[in-house]
Each structure stands twice: as structure tokens, then as C-alpha cells.
Amino acid sequence: MTQRPATPLPPPRKRRRLRERASLTRDQLAERMGVSRETVRAWETGRRTPHGREREAYAELLAGFAAETRPRRGRTSPRRKAAARTAPVPAAAADAGTAVRPEGQPSGSRPSARPAPAQAFDALYASCAPGLLRQAYLLTGRRELARESVERAFRLAWERWPEVARDRDPAGWVRAAAYDAALSPWHRFRRRYRHPEPPPGDAADRALLGALLALPPPYRRTLLLYDGVGLGLPETAAETEASTPAAANRLLHAREAMAARLPELADPAVLRERLAGPAVAERLRAAEPGAVRRGCERRARFWTRAAIAFTAALIGSTVLTLRTAPTHYEPPVPPGATVRGVPPRTAPGPLSEEELELRTKLRQEPAHGPERLAPRPG
Structure with missing residues (x-):
């Protein structure tokens, strides 16, 4: 009897995103599925996976959510248009199997060639790196750390390029990696980042950057994603790994804190304009994509050679140990003991009276025999 393959399910993070787009809570979804709220939470976090009929019903429900929330052609919200500016469609489609139509070629004709992975990566880097560099600077307030975080995110993307190229939002993948690298708590232990950098020269930029850095990192990231990048609230919650109510609460508190420090930013439209544009007049230049x-x-070559060298050293030390190690057990030498009345050898002790007399006699009386030849002074 052949076993039917299991129904495919979307990733755990996408399951929660689809539920939130359908405006359902975990309790409502649990009631529709006939399970507990903790079970739905385990499904969305990846700790558990449904099986059997539950899996089929859950997959069918998520597919319905995806069909209902799929945007129609020709209707795009302004917020999604702002997010689409940073999403390089040619770079995403290059390695994922989608052909790119050359300039001047009609849409009905078949494309002749597809860009190489290096070209697709360069296109993604050229479209996303400048904006990510400004966003990382707003997150950290450090120019060198922003540049390092963006380059680290793109290095990670190049290492996992097949995964990134097939992702539905390659720009979001790189952005999440850059934000994680920029807000890493381990930077506080680095000596080069213990002292603050010089602030921007413009007074408005200094005020904006100071107000942003006064916010906690999760609030800062939520505000920048929602008002700066233009993501929706469910997408912001998914990228910050928080629930939609928690993301909304962070956004409200961040806006209130920004309005308290800078009253001219009390209007969300003005705040969005300041964060979405060239936020600060700083010269932040990203490295070349080829570099x-x-x-x-x-x-990658360095770590590969280091791993090979370490493995060879480990094998060599193991072989040397096997060649020089003893092949049988050698018991330790036991301490001395009396055997058949013979006392053990001991160190010389004080002489008795008889031995002292004998030593004196031997020193005074020369032994019989030929005299010793000794040179005499002439």
C-alpha cells in the first residue's frame, strides 16, 4: 500500500502573515479548525506540524486566505508602491527562472537570454544598497557601522543566492539581514564602537537622528519600516517578529516620542516624508557590487582553507598520538618492601661508634701494597 504524500504547507512565518491579512485572531482560527489556541500558535511558530486531515484542512484554509488577500491587477496602494521602489524585479527574477525582457523587445516575443547570477546580484545591490545605507545610518547613528551592516547583509545574500533569488521579496530579505546586523547588541563590546561618532552637520538632521536614537531599537525599527520604507502593518509585524497589535503599539509610542521631541513631526505625513526621502545629508557611499x-x-575560500588545515592538523595529531602511544599497560613501580628477611635499601644514616673507629683506623694506617706514584716538586 502506497502512502499519499503530505499536503504542502507554507513556511511558519507566512502562515501567521496570511492569518493576519485575513483579520483573524488565533482564537478565531482555532475555533474554525477545531483545535486549541496553543496548537495554532505551535503551527505558526514551527514547533509543531499538523498531520492527516488537520493538515489538509489547514492547507486549504491558508490557500483560501492567500487567494482572498491577493491584490488585483491595476490596483496598488500608495504604501505598496513605496515598498515596491526598493524591490528589484529583474534581480529577483534573474536566478529564479523568470526571463527578463531586454529593452526594445516586444512583450509578446520570447526573451533570448537570462542574466547571470552575478548580474542579477549587481542589479539588486544597485537598487537597494543606497536606501539601505541611509536606513542603517538612521538605525545606528554610525556611518561605518551602517556601511558594514549593509555589506554584511549583501555578502550573506551572495552566499545564499539561490535562496534569495527565489524569494518573493529579495529586497526584504536583504533589508531584514541588514537591520539585524545593524541592531546587533554585540557591537557594544567592540572597541571601535564604544565612543559616539560626530553628529551630522545640519541642525535638522541632528535633531531627527537624536530623536530616533532615543527610541528603543524595536520601536526604532518598527517606525522606520512603516513610515520610512512604507510597509503595511502585517508586513512590519512579520519582519520585526512581533504580533500585529504589538507592532501597532510600538508604532504609536514611537510616533508620540518623536512628536514630543520634535513637534513639527507630529503629522505622520511629515514624518513619513522625512524618513522616506534622503533622511540625512550625509555622504554615505556603498562599495561596488563586484568588490x-x-x-x-x-x-569563503579563507574559511574553507582554514577548515581543511584544521582537519589536516587534527588528523596528523591523531596519527602521531597513535604512533607514539604505548601499546600495552605498564604498571607503576611499587615502593620497597622486606623480602625474606632482606631489608629494603635505604639511604645512609649516622655511623655507629664501631664504624667511626674503623673509619679512623683506615685513615691513619695506609693499606698494604705498592705505594702510589705522586709527582714531587723538584
Whole structure:
């Protein structure tokens, strides 16, 4: 009897995103599925996976959510248009199997060639790196850390390029990696980042950057994603790994804190304009995409050679140990003991009276025999 293959399910993060787009809580989804709220939570976090009829019903329900929330052609919200500016469609489609139509070729004709992975990566880097560099600077307030975070995110993307190229939002993938690298708590232990950098020269930029850095990192990230990048509230919650009510609460508190420090930013439209545009007049130049790719490849070669050298050293030390180690057990030498009345050998002790007399007699009386030849002074 052949077993039917299991019904495919979307990733855990996408399951929660589809439920939130359908405006359903976990309790409502649990009631529709006939399970507990904790079970739905385990499904959405990836700790558990449904099986059997539950899996089929859950997959069918998520497919219905995806069909209901799929945007229609010709109707795009302004917020999604702002998010689409940072999403390079040619870079995403290059390695994922979607052909790119050359300039001047009619849409009905079949494309002749597809860009190579390096070209697709360069296109993604050229469209996303400048904006990500400004966003990372607003998150950290450090120019070098922003540049390092963006380059690290793109190096990671080049290392996992097949996964990134097939992702539905490659720009979002790189953005999440850059934000995680920029807001890593381990930077506080680095000596080069213990002292603050010089603030921007413009007074408005200094005020904006100071107000942003006064916010906690989760609030800062939520505000920048929603008002700066233009993501929706469910997408912002999914990228910050929080629920939609928690993301909305963070956004409200962040806006209130920004309005308290800068009253001219009390209007969300003005705040969105300041964050979405060139936020600060700082000269932040990203490295060339070819340099990032070559640096990633050199790093991969270095760690590969280091792993090979470590493995060879480990094998060599193991072989040397096997060759020089004893092949049988050698018991330790036991301490001395009396055997058949013979006392053990001991160190010389004080002489008795008889031995002292004998020593004196031997020193005074020369032994019989030929005299010793000794040179005499002439």
C-alpha cells in the first residue's frame, strides 16, 4: 500500500502573515479548525506540524486566505508602491527562472537570454544598497557601522543566492539581514564602537537622528519600516517578529516620542516624508557590487582553507598520538618492601661508634701494597 504524500504547507512565518491579512485572531482560527489556541500558535511558530486531515484542512484554509488577500491587477496602494521602489524585479527574477525582457523587445516575443547570477546580484545591490545605507545610518547613528551592516547583509545574500533569488521579496530579505546586523547588541563590546561618532552637520538632521536614537531599537525599527520604507502593518509585524497589535503599539509610542521631541513631526505625513526621502545629508557611499562579491568569495575560500588545515592538523595529531602511544599497560613501580628477611635499601644514616673507629683506623694506617706514584716538586 502506497502512502499519499503530505499536503504542502507554507513556511511558519507566512502562515501567521496570511492569518493576519485575513483579520483573524488565533482564537478565531482555532475555533474554525477545531483545535486549541496553543496548537495554532505551535503551527505558526514551527514547533509543531499538523498531520492527516488537520493538515489538509489547514492547507486549504491558508490557500483560501492567500487567494482572498491577493491584490488585483491595476490596483496598488500608495504604501505598496513605496515598498515596491526598493524591490528589484529583474534581480529577483534573474536566478529564479523568470526571463527578463531586454529593452526594445516586444512583450509578446520570447526573451533570448537570462542574466547571470552575478548580474542579477549587481542589479539588486544597485537598487537597494543606497536606501539601505541611509536606513542603517538612521538605525545606528554610525556611518561605518551602517556601511558594514549593509555589506554584511549583501555578502550573506551572495552566499545564499539561490535562496534569495527565489524569494518573493529579495529586497526584504536583504533589508531584514541588514537591520539585524545593524541592531546587533554585540557591537557594544567592540572597541571601535564604544565612543559616539560626530553628529551630522545640519541642525535638522541632528535633531531627527537624536530623536530616533532615543527610541528603543524595536520601536526604532518598527517606525522606520512603516513610515520610512512604507510597509503595511502585517508586513512590519512579520519582519520585526512581533504580533500585529504589538507592532501597532510600538508604532504609536514611537510616533508620540518623536512628536514630543520634535513637534513639527507630529503629522505622520511629515514624518513619513522625512524618513522616506534622503533622511540625512550625509555622504554615505556603498562599495561596488563586484568588490562585495569578491570579498565574499575570498572570505569563503579563507574559511574553507582554514577548515581543511584544521582537519589536516587534527588528523596528523591523531596519527602521531597513535604512533607514539604505548601499546600495552605498564604498571607503576611499587615502593620497597622486606623480602625474606632482606631489608629494603635505604639511604645512609649516622655511623655507629664501631664504624667511626674503623673509619679512623683506615685513615691513619695506609693499606698494604705498592705505594702510589705522586709527582714531587723538584
